[in-house]
Amino acid sequence: MLNKSLLGEKYVISDMQEAPALGVGMVGYGFIGKVHTFAHRSLPLFYDPLPARTRLVGVCTATEASGQKARQQAGYEFATTDYRELVDRDDIHLIHCCTPNDAHHALLKDALRAGKHIYCDKPLTRTLAEAEEIAALARQTKAVHRMTFNYRFVPATLRAKELVEEGFLGTVYQFRAAYLHAGYVDPNRPISWRLQMDRSGGGALMDLGVHIFDLMRHLLGEFAAVNAQLETFITRRPDPRTGGTSPVDVDDVAIVQTRTAGGAVGTIEATRLATGTQDELRFEIHGSRGAIGFNLMEPNWLTVYDNTVPEAPLGGERGPQHIECVTRYPKPYALGATKNTIGWPQFHVHCLQDFVASVASGNPGGPSFEDGLAAQRFVDACQRSAASNAWVDLPAATGE
Amino acid sequence: MLNKSLLGEKYVISDMQEAPALGVGMVGYGFIGKVHTFAHRSLPLFYDPLPARTRLVGVCTATEASGQKARQQAGYEFATTDYRELVDRDDIHLIHCCTPNDAHHALLKDALRAGKHIYCDKPLTRTLAEAEEIAALARQTKAVHRMTFNYRFVPATLRAKELVEEGFLGTVYQFRAAYLHAGYVDPNRPISWRLQMDRSGGGALMDLGVHIFDLMRHLLGEFAAVNAQLETFITRRPDPRTGGTSPVDVDDVAIVQTRTAGGAVGTIEATRLATGTQDELRFEIHGSRGAIGFNLMEPNWLTVYDNTVPEAPLGGERGPQHIECVTRYPKPYALGATKNTIGWPQFHVHCLQDFVASVASGNPGGPSFEDGLAAQRFVDACQRSAASNAWVDLPAATGE
Amino acid sequence: MLNKSLLGEKYVISDMQEAPALGVGMVGYGFIGKVHTFAHRSLPLFYDPLPARTRLVGVCTATEASGQKARQQAGYEFATTDYRELVDRDDIHLIHCCTPNDAHHALLKDALRAGKHIYCDKPLTRTLAEAEEIAALARQTKAVHRMTFNYRFVPATLRAKELVEEGFLGTVYQFRAAYLHAGYVDPNRPISWRLQMDRSGGGALMDLGVHIFDLMRHLLGEFAAVNAQLETFITRRPDPRTGGTSPVDVDDVAIVQTRTAGGAVGTIEATRLATGTQDELRFEIHGSRGAIGFNLMEPNWLTVYDNTVPEAPLGGERGPQHIECVTRYPKPYALGATKNTIGWPQFHVHCLQDFVASVASGNPGGPSFEDGLAAQRFVDACQRSAASNAWVDLPAATGE
Amino acid sequence: MLNKSLLGEKYVISDMQEAPALGVGMVGYGFIGKVHTFAHRSLPLFYDPLPARTRLVGVCTATEASGQKARQQAGYEFATTDYRELVDRDDIHLIHCCTPNDAHHALLKDALRAGKHIYCDKPLTRTLAEAEEIAALARQTKAVHRMTFNYRFVPATLRAKELVEEGFLGTVYQFRAAYLHAGYVDPNRPISWRLQMDRSGGGALMDLGVHIFDLMRHLLGEFAAVNAQLETFITRRPDPRTGGTSPVDVDDVAIVQTRTAGGAVGTIEATRLATGTQDELRFEIHGSRGAIGFNLMEPNWLTVYDNTVPEAPLGGERGPQHIECVTRYPKPYALGATKNTIGWPQFHVHCLQDFVASVASGNPGGPSFEDGLAAQRFVDACQRSAASNAWVDLPAATGE
Secondary structure, eight states: OOOGGGOGGGGOOSOTTTSOOEEEEEEOOSHHHHHHHHHHHHHHHHBSSOSOOEEEEEEEOSSHHHHHHHHHHHOOSEEESOTHHHHTOTTOOEEEEOSOGGGHHHHHHHHHHTTOEEEEOSSSOSSHHHHHHHHHHHHTOOSOEEEOOGGGGSHHHHHHHHHHHTTTTOSEEEEEEEEEOOTTOSTTSOOOGGGOHHHHSOSHIIIIIHHHHHHHHHHHOOEEEEEEEEEOSOOEEEOTTTSSEEEOOSOSEEEEEEEETTSOEEEEEEESOOTTOSSEEEEEEEESSEEEEEETTSTTEEEEEETTSOSTTTOSSOOOEEEEOTTOOOTTBOSTTSOOOOOHHHHHHHHHHHHHHHHHHTOOOSSBHHHHHHHHHHHHHHHHHHHHTSOEEOOOOOOO | OOOGGGOGGGGOOSOTTTSOOEEEEEEOOSHHHHHHHHHHHHHHHHBSSOSOOEEEEEEEOSSHHHHHHHHHHHOOSEEESOTHHHHTOTTOOEEEEOSOGGGHHHHHHHHHHTTOEEEEOSSSOSSHHHHHHHHHHHTTOOSOEEEOOGGGGSHHHHHHHHHHHTTTTOSEEEEEEEEEOOTTOSTTSOOOGGGOHHHHSOSHIIIIIHHHHHHHHHHHOOEEEEEEEEEOSOOEEEOTTTSSEEEOOSOSEEEEEEEETTSOEEEEEEESOOTTOSSEEEEEEEESSEEEEEETTSTTEEEEEETTSOSTTTOSSOOOEEEEOTTOOOTTBOSTTSOOOOOHHHHHHHHHHHHHHHHHHTOOOSSBHHHHHHHHHHHHHHHHHHHHTSOEEOOOOOOO | OOOGGGOGGGGOOSOTTTSOOEEEEEEOOSHHHHHHHHHHHHHHHHBSSOSOOEEEEEEEOSSHHHHHHHHHHHOOSEEESOTHHHHTOTTOOEEEEOSOGGGHHHHHHHHHHTTOEEEEOSSSOSSHHHHHHHHHHHHTOOSOEEEOOGGGGSHHHHHHHHHHHTTTTOSEEEEEEEEEOOTTOSTTSOOOGGGOHHHHSOSHIIIIIHHHHHHHHHHHOOEEEEEEEEEOSOOEEEOTTTSSEEEOOSOSEEEEEEEETTSOEEEEEEESOOTTOSSEEEEEEEESSEEEEEETTSTTEEEEEETTSOSTTTOSSOOOEEEEOTTOOOTTBOSTTSOOOOOHHHHHHHHHHHHHHHHHHTOOOSSBHHHHHHHHHHHHHHHHHHHHTSOEEOOOOOOO | OOOGGGOGGGGOOSOTTTSOOEEEEEEOOSHHHHHHHHHHHHHHHHBSSOSOOEEEEEEEOSSHHHHHHHHHHHOOSEEESOTHHHHTOTTOOEEEEOSOGGGHHHHHHHHHHTTOEEEEOSSSOSSHHHHHHHHHHHHTOOSOEEEOOGGGGSHHHHHHHHHHHTTTTOSEEEEEEEEEOOTTOSTTSOOOGGGOHHHHSOSHIIIIIHHHHHHHHHHHOOEEEEEEEEEOSOOEEEOTTTSSEEEOOSOSEEEEEEEETTSOEEEEEEESOOTTOSSEEEEEEEESSEEEEEETTSTTEEEEEETTSOSTTTOSSOOOEEEEOTTOOOTTBOSTTSOOOOOHHHHHHHHHHHHHHHHHHTOOOSSBHHHHHHHHHHHHHHHHHHHHTSOEEOOOOOOO
16 A cells, blocks of 8 residues: 555645755665765755755665764764665655665665655666566656656756757667776776676666666667677676685676667667776767767767758868757756856756756656666666577567 | 954864864855855765864845845855854854955955955955955964965866976976956947956956966966966947946956966966857966876866877877876865766865865965965056066065 | 789899889779879888889770870870780789779689789678689789778877787777768768679678778787678669669668677677768777777877876876877888878878788788688678678688 | 069960970978979879879989989989079979078079979078068069968868858957977987078977968968067087087077957967977967867868857857868869868878969969068067067068
8 A cells, every 4th residue: 555645746845935845865875875965965056946945854874883974974864774764754755765776676665655756876676577566666656756867967968858859860870879987997896796696687787788778768769679798708806705706797898789669770888898988978879860979078068960051151071069068957057157067966966956846846757767667678688688699679668 | 453363273173073163154145156155065975084064154145135045045044235244253264255356355354354264266356456455464364365266176187286296297398378268259248347447357367367377377386477468359348227338448358478487488368259168278288298288178187298208018109198087086085986077066165175174274275365466466467568568577476 | 724923922122223113003993093093103202112113004994084084194004994904914013903892803803813913992892702712712822912901001000900919908808890971871862883782792881891890800800700780771762874763772881799709899880871970980999908999080099098007107097098190100101200190091002002012022911812801701791690680600710 | 684484374274185294393302392292293193174284304402312312202304413403494394492491592583583483392581581582583573483381271271261251250359379399399309400590590480380370361361460489498409410519599489479450369389399299280260250270180170160150959058060171172172082081291282283273374372472471571570579578560461
């Protein structure tokens, strides 16, 4: 039985002065939990009008010490090591899921049952079966269930989405997309839950691939089929717990041929062994009328090419144009009087703003658990494709 | 008579848990005041250990309405339209000067007399005479008097400073530095205090030039002489107050030949008419042993060239190397587990952190009012040079 | 019966002053035939000592008019419309194969039988069967049989090859390589032999793919398996001969997953529909010790990343280094006193120089018909893979 | 008495088949003489119709051995060590001046008196007095007197000129231009004529500065005044003739503030000590309607920014657009069927083509000795400005 009395509509805030702040329950206070917390503290300075005030009520961490740290650093009113203490409270409306992948399922289930609005860091869950269960449960509640697909909230990718919707690309022929990291090139980097299938559900594909997949699906629509190579190059890593080494059973490198429902073809790649890169999420899309490109290492720019512009006045063979997209956030963004460069942490502020605005307005919008499920289906299909050396169809995303 | 009982040493905080938070008094809550406020709210998430906690006590704005907004947005405990209410309070330790240029002098004088730690947005004052007076007064107190020369706090420029101090450049031969904006290319942009000498004290040179001058002086040492061109291309602009136009009497474009005390030569340029640019602060420095370069529009990178490396193993003619400097803040920076890109607002967080750490430790460090004075002397010398079409010597920066 | 009396060794030229010039027979004088002719005329200015002088003896074109043009433009001593007139002459030592793909087989067979040195523009032939036959025939002669894989002769790719051979990359994990053109995005571009399988043997894959494949095989060694997507998006094009349209039966876009014999994985892509590109051949290779990258649109640079360099003196997170490779041709290149940029036509000069040096020295070197055959096997395997939606193994390149 | 019977009009070639080839006399066969020779040999392949055929008749070199080399390499019909043997011949119509600077004056005078068409590598002469004399003499003949300002003949700069003429920039406000080399950073590079005022007439300013000055004057019109810094950092260099060192009495670095007749301001810089650069000629020009930029190290691109385009369809803040300018030579350029990259040597081919076309048509066009004189006046004014630490006016270029 779901607690329907806590559904979203009651948080629609018509008069911010009067409305109570939305209470935040943060589950997990590692790197990403801190980033979410930073985003909450930044919101009131960045948006005017603010869709809703938020209040850092409780934080759940693995140890009491880290909970105390969270209280001191961020001003959470209390800390706990049992997430149920957050889920059970009436004054906590927003649950942030920032735990390792294998802890998502239980938390999300309980938070859904409690009717909470949820802001879930990717991936939705560890396995497709878990994701299907969570998505089915989510469909039964009206609260806002949001994935932190923060790369949708870069000014340049927001502009890319607009261009796509305006028909700027025409018929999309092909694309190439990749999320390149080098964080595991060092073979002495120790084993961790991210390298173990039973805790992570996947390697580069699960960790980075869901981001780039979601962004491409956001821009290109549904995907129809995948053909994946998954490779593990460094098969054992030092295990600090044993002093020896432990096996790595997830992919270091994932390369996926794809076909979209619209007929475009292209590759999606995710890797932790791209020596020489840092945080290089990038894509290029080529259509009959135009092309767009993006590279996260130059986040302030979108590259576009308009194939329909007559050659004059710039004439001759035209080349790609860089559109400057620094802090081109739409209203109510209010800090951008000047054209200052923007970086990764700010994308999370704007991603969170969109979530809070959805909660406040009762209009879900944004990347939902259905989108999280789509990414999970992609990962699962890739894993089956790689195991069978064959193309695997993706089910149509019916939402049911 | 200065209130010496409020000098810095009493705020040295040996045990953060016990120490009272440093009280903040924000004077001005326009764009830059908001940015400073954002920085205060971000500090505790970004640094561990935090040098000191800060508390947003009071804000001074031009109108009651904007004061109320500041309270709601940022949580200031009270708002006022009279900065003396901030300066007079014992529970306000840090005064932020974020007003238009012509209001700096009175505020700084009062804040200095009250023994406050001061965080002053550039420029120090409107005129050199005012700056000399403020700097002289500052020398009589031991509080921390800091300029917000935030471009010293970009990871790439921090690394540049390290390289310079390590002797990476050898003898510096030459450089070119510029701060390029296009914000006033539109001739219909109305008149404002920034375009009127009696309120701003200068145009592009005062607004942008002091930033790039300070950065070059930070990297290259004192400057010995300047030879400036100051140009006003759009001499009248619409005046909303009159419905007509009003004269612009400050420079749109400033181009300055310089010579450093160390014998290097180079240009410093500041402009508001650089069509096609957004926020392009950049420099290139060439020395006998190496070269470095930076462009704010690609803030995550420093370009370096090591002229002493033997050609092997990369061999042949080597070219410049981009050093990735994303979130390469030194400890106690604590959010950078990953290598995420960084943008303009974060530079202010780190600039503020350095100020707060100075206050907490009693060790001034960082860009001081003496540095603000040096920038003002540069502006004044450029204005005299341009008026006389001649080289003008800069006085040695003796601090007296 | 092969004419062994014309084998290479007799052209070894020990004393250039005395040696007769090598006679050139150019078959085809379209764009690429002109480029080869330009290369011959440039050789003596670019190399000192020159490996051998060459003499433009005869040219074979489709029409008498074009033959006359070739004589006037380039100084060929005679023109013909029958290539056998070139192949049969004793004073022609070098046969250039610059015809459409479907004319290669007959010409190569005759030229091989005549014992000529051959400089064959890619691809070797139209089909794998033809290529196998030509390669088998070539193995029976000792003349030099060279493919014009000119992208091996860019200063940056020459340097890349050196780095690979020095072990700079360590174990190669992965790569991505592509040759992107947009030449056929316009659906009104008429049909031509390049768009018809019976004349070309393939589309983007045959036209562009063999170049990028050869370059990756040159750098990474043999390939073990491929998994290809071949797509035709614009299926009919105007046919000037009929006034109607004719079908396109070759690939517009080819995307190939691959695995090398050494265990690396990566994609090879060739396309004529990459809207917004011009002539963008590019690759990135990631290894355990380093990474390299190249983009033909910035031909003067190679990007490298040395993962073994300790962080000092450049410290922090290092990024990729661009190595300037302008005119870094090894001796006997003699024009490069200065560091001038280089472009596409020059790559052909140096490609030809390598061929002429091989003929002169009797040391084959360079890309041979075996390399042409390997590229053809790649194309054939991709075509079979795409037809069957399955991975296809590449035969080991035994040379027999 | 000038030999008017050899003036240009008699070489106007109405029917190329019938016309005799223009005879070439090459004076100097060092690096630049070889480049000019390469250009002659390339012309017939690159242009159709060819404006005129040229014939490499004679070459004048410092030694008999180098003359023999030139004959072998390039096919000159004869070699001499006395340039008068070239100037005196009726079958030599084009005299190339490729000697060190101090040999220009005598050669040019004799060639002018003989009525030859002249193709003079920059600078025109060693001193302004010599240049005035040569220009005065040139005004009395109708032959074509051309400077090799080859940077006017880069596809990107040709397009830049078109844009300027179309009014793309609107009112030009400011620019920055530089020609950066690092060739003399090594203090052990020996003394040479280029470092000695009595032979070269100037240092970086004379060697590189005339190129960038000419290009800016070509794009922006006449210059009104200059204010120059000239610096010599490495004041002595090894002298192989003495085993000791000899003084350097020319500038290593030249930085020039300028004002154009049209009211724009900007810097022109030339340096041999720009550590980390190779051959970096670059400019940025900002106007009321648009901006353009170029960097020789990326010669295939022009950067443009159109300030008049409404924000849609690309919307938001637009950034600069790169126009691809690969082989965008106008007709009769005939080799550019594809979009291949281009490099430095080709600029000389097209520069020469323009000269030959002028000779053939009798229409001078292109950079003339008047342009060479203007550059020399610029150098002279800069030298006087630096000596006096003052602004110096440039005389209006009246041509008399």
